[in-house]
Amino acid sequence: SQQGEEDPQALSIQEGENATMNCSYKTSINNLQWYRQNSGRGLVHLILIRSNEREKHSGRLRVTLDTSKKSSSLLITASRAADTASYFCATVQISSGSARQLTFGSGTQLTVLP
Amino acid sequence: DGGITQSPKYLFRKEGQNVTLSCEQNLNHDAMYWYRQDPGQGLRLIYYSQIVNDFQKGDIAEGYSVSREKKESFPLTVTSAQKNPTAFYLCASSTSWREQFFGPGTRLTVL
Numbered sequence: 576s577q578q579g580e581e582d583p584q585a586l587s588i589q590e591g592e593n594a595t596m597n598c599s600y601k602t603s604i605n606n607l608q609w610y611r612q613n614s615g616r617g618l619v620h621l622i623l624i625r626s627n628e629r630e631k632h633s634g635r636l637r638v639t640l641d642t643s644k645k646s647s648s649l650l651i652t653a654s655r656a657a658d659t660a661s662y663f664c665a666t667v668q669i670s671s672g673s674a675r676q677l678t679f680g681s682g683t684q685l686t687v688l689p
Numbered sequence: 690d691g692g693i694t695q696s697p698k699y700l701f702r703k704e705g706q707n708v709t710l711s712c713e714q715n716l717n718h719d720a721m722y723w724y725r726q727d728p729g730q731g732l733r734l735i736y737y738s739q740i741v742n743d744f745q746k747g748d749i750a751e752g753y754s755v756s757r758e759k760k761e762s763f764p765l766t767v768t769s770a771q772k773n774p775t776a777f778y779l780c781a782s783s784t785s786w787r788e789q790f791f792g793p794g795t796r797l798t799v800l
Contacts, residue, residue, distance in 0.1 A: 606787070608788060615777075615794070615796075616793060616794065617779055617781075617791035617792050617793045617794050618732075618779065618781075618789075618791045619791070620788040620789065620790070623787065623788055663731055663732070665732075667787075676734065676747075677722075677734070677789065678734070679724075679731040679732040679733075680731050681729075681730055681731040682730075682731050
């Protein structure tokens with residue numbers, strides 16, 4: 576089941592501009608993570624934000640989390656051509672059992688034009 | 690050089706054949722996962738294992754099987770019962786349900 580849904584599906588910007596991607600989810604979460612995938616490659620973890628956190632920074636990345644709206648955003652500042660990739664949000668749900676599933680959204684394809 | 694490896698990078702299968710995808714990690718992670726990714730889509734969980742000799746079905750386990758005899762290894766077999774196996778398969782590992790470390794993937798094509 577797709578827990579997270581990213582918006583927009585595709586985003587094209589000029590180098591130096593900021594890129595904002597949004598993620599919405601359906602059920603209560605333990606944490607939310609953002610990953611990056613270059614074409615035909617594995618995913619790389621970018622940042623994790625816990626359910627009791629509202630904002631987190633890592634270099635040019637800024638992530639926000641609004642648990643009341645069940646949404647998160649990823650902001651990449653001063654984008655570079657090398658930022659061109661697909662970006663996925665993934666949620667760890669709070670479940671009744673001991674196992675917690677990590678569920679990925681469908682991704683945003685970011686293209687940064689030089 | 691620590692990390693997670695998958696082999697082969699490309700795999701071709703004839704209809705009716707079983708094939709096994711390899712996943713090895715030397716990160717000393719307890720948990721390992723297999724995902725399937727179709728073009729333009731997100732990842733869907735096939736199987737996961739939290740400890741050796743134990744594994745659980747994910748959302749799309751039908752037509753797949755796994756084993757976890759060693760902590761370092763989590764092979765995935767795509768059986769002939771999987772009706773549409775052509776996809777990109779990703780293996781990952783983690784210490785818990787925190788960030789996951791991914792291998793480079795195996796692209797499986799059915800001829």
